[in-house]
Amino acid sequence: MPGVEGFMYPNEVSLYWxxxxxxxxxxxxxxxxxxILASLVRVFRVEAVGxxxxxxxxxxxxxLIVAPxxxxxxxxxxxxxxxxYLTPHRTSAMAMFGFVYLWYLMAVxxxxxxxxxxxxxxxxxxxxxxxxxxxxxxxxxxxxNVSERALxxxxxxxxxxxxxxxxxxxxxxxxxxxIFGSIKANPWWSSPLMPVxxxxxxxxxxxxxxxxLYMAMMRLRREPIDMRCVDTIAQYMLYxxxxxxxxxxxxxxxxxxxxxxxxxxxxxxxxxxxxxxQVVLQICIGTLVPIVLxxxxxxxxxxxxxxxxxxxxxGSLTLIGVLAMRWNVVIGGQLFSKSFLxxxxxxxxxxxxxxxxxxxxxxxxxxxxxAALVKLLPPWPQKRQEAAAASAxxx
Amino acid sequence: xxxxxDAGHLFRLAGVYLAGTLLFLVVRAVVVPHSFGQYGHYxxxxxxxxxxxxxxxxxHQTCEACHSDVARTKASGMHAHVNxxxxxxxxxxxxxxxxxDPGKPDVATLCVRCHAAxxxxxxxxxxxxxxxxxDGVPCNTCHQPHSPAIGPASAASGGAK
Numbered sequence: 001m002p003g004v005e006g007f008m009y010p011n012e013v014s015l016y017w018x019x020x021x022x023x024x025x026x027x028x029x030x031x032x033x034x035x036i037l038a039s040l041v042r043v044f045r046v047e048a049v050g051x052x053x054x055x056x057x058x059x060x061x062x063x064l065i066v067a068p069x070x071x072x073x074x075x076x077x078x079x080x081x082x083x084x085y086l087t088p089h090r091t092s093a094m095a096m097f098g099f100v101y102l103w104y105l106m107a108v109x110x111x112x113x114x115x116x117x118x119x120x121x122x123x124x125x126x127x128x129x130x131x132x133x134x135x136x137x138x139x140x141x142x143x144x145n146v147s148e149r150a151l152x153x154x155x156x157x158x159x160x161x162x163x164x165x166x167x168x169x170x171x172x173x174x175x176x177x178x179i180f181g182s183i184k185a186n187p188w189w190s191s192p193l194m195p196v197x198x199x200x201x202x203x204x205x206x207x208x209x210x211x212x213l214y215m216a217m218m219r220l221r222r223e224p225i226d227m228r229c230v231d232t233i234a235q236y237m238l239y240x241x242x243x244x245x246x247x248x249x250x251x252x253x254x255x256x257x258x259x260x261x262x263x264x265x266x267x268x269x270x271x272x273x274x275x276x277x278q279v280v281l282q283i284c285i286g287t288l289v290p291i292v293l294x295x296x297x298x299x300x301x302x303x304x305x306x307x308x309x310x311x312x313x314x315g316s317l318t319l320i321g322v323l324a325m326r327w328n329v330v331i332g333g334q335l336f337s338k339s340f341l342x343x344x345x346x347x348x349x350x351x352x353x354x355x356x357x358x359x360x361x362x363x364x365x366x367x368x369x370x371a372a373l374v375k376l377l378p379p380w381p382q383k384r385q386e387a388a389a390a391s392a393x394x395x
Numbered sequence: 396x397x398x399x400x401d402a403g404h405l406f407r408l409a410g411v412y413l414a415g416t417l418l419f420l421v422v423r424a425v426v427v428p429h430s431f432g433q434y435g436h437y438x439x440x441x442x443x444x445x446x447x448x449x450x451x452x453x454x455h456q457t458c459e460a461c462h463s464d465v466a467r468t469k470a471s472g473m474h475a476h477v478n479x480x481x482x483x484x485x486x487x488x489x490x491x492x493x494x495x496d497p498g499k500p501d502v503a504t505l506c507v508r509c510h511a512a513x514x515x516x517x518x519x520x521x522x523x524x525x526x527x528x529x530d531g532v533p534c535n536t537c538h539q540p541h542s543p544a545i546g547p548a549s550a551a552s553g554g555a556k
Binding site for chain 2: 114
């Protein structure tokens with residue numbers, strides 16, 4: 001049989017979880033990472049990353065809206081996903097993700113964005129016209145109270161929501177890791193470290209995504225990049241990346257030393273089918289290179305122009321590396337036989353429902369949603385000041 | 396109370412969420428079948444609905460009540476454990492009204508379903524490459540399907556001679 005080596009059981013020859021299931025933890029991870037970056041400002045009082053606070057929240061929302069789409073496309077019948085809420089299946093880890101998702105979307109992210117933007121929404125409901133005015137008026141929920149005390153209450157409640165949001169973000173992505181880590185029949189997945197590795201890699205990817213988006217948007221707007229902000233973000237990315245890489249190496253060393261019955265098979269797989277995607281792309285290009293590059297910035301004095309380029313390259317490589325990590329987990333876990341004597345091949349479709357083009361569309365879609373969100377809820381201080389100035393005579 | 400005035404928008408937000416939850420509960424009450432969860436994580440009434448569906452298979456005991464000669468032949472052959480309707484198809488209508496002709500199975504497609512050579516089948520299971528083995532001659536020219544082994548018993552019951 002083409003693409004099959006050694007002994008495969010018949011149900012293992014073709015992969016059930018396609019590239020869309022690679023995107024699901026990838027996109028969810030970007031959400032969790034972006035939110036953690038936002039929480040740095042609000043909860044951990046890292047003022048330097050303040051300029052990206054709102055952008056991080058909007059990025060998290062844009063990606064969160066798209067997060068279930070790979071699953072729905074993979075399974076088909078997206079309308080049935082609502083039944084998960086109507087008749088919840090408590091023993092299904094995957095079904096329970098629906099509630100984790102709903103909690104994060106409705107109780108954390110939406111509320112935090114609304115509270116943070118409420119003052120602006122009220123202003124814009126008075127300064128805009130047409131459908132935008134109607135939209136902002138709906139978003140004010142009929143309350144135009146932006147008194148100092150009301151905004152102070154928003155600030156306190158928002159802080160509390162972010163405080164809940166941090167464990168929620170960890171839950172959201174830890175849960176995705178748990179879905180894989182709890183599959184005891186698959187030695188490539190079954191590891192209690194899986195949720196932890198997923199969370200840290202998610203933080204790294206989310207932070208890298210916001211870093212890149214911030215720099216790209218500043219460039220598009222022809223505004224100077226706040227170097228103190230990007231330096232601090234890159235620092236956090238480096239620290240978390242080091243923890244993430246250490247955890248992944250810990251998992252690897254543990255597997256090598258334990259060398260259970262699956263080890264020879266998995267080791268062979270890493271040296272053959274996963275060599276380029278895991279060792280070359282994930283570990284070398286996607287992890288070591290960005291760590292070394294951002295590490296260099298910490299120990300040398302480089303001009304801001306060089307630092308910007310380094311951050312752009314490291315951020316992009318980080319995103320590629322984390323995507324490769326998701327690929328190696330999801331696809332790698334299905335390439336070997338439970339007999340540990342055979343291997344199969346994954347052939348990605350091009351223009352199929354679960355093919356490459358759909359995957360690219362799913363990666364790009366959040367950027368369009370983000371563009372719309374940025375248009376509706378501008379995260380830039382200048383815009384807010386303009387809006388405030390325009391609305392001042394109305395008061 | 397100024398606190399209620401200044402936090403009024405939060406109560407409005409809570410109101411929106413409450414309204415959403417209530418709407419969900421109403422939709423749930425309307426959409427989820429009443430018998431859902433009666434026995435397990437499925438619609439309880441489905442059992443009665445499935446049970447009420449018309450039967451298509453009569454069961455081999457029903458066949459053997461009339462076709463006792465075939466039953467005896469079959470009992471002594473290799474197909475003793477193959478149920479009548481596995482080859483003849485569902486025959487509840489014929490059992491209820493014997494005048495309905497069930498027709499004969501097409502041996503050209505029927506036999507190879509089980510006996511075409513395949514690496515996935517156990518080695519001791521009889522399997523042939525139909526083109527080489529029969530060269531277009533129908534299987535039942537030589538093999539009597541109710542007792543397929545070629546030999547005296549088969550010949551006596553009208554099979555291979």
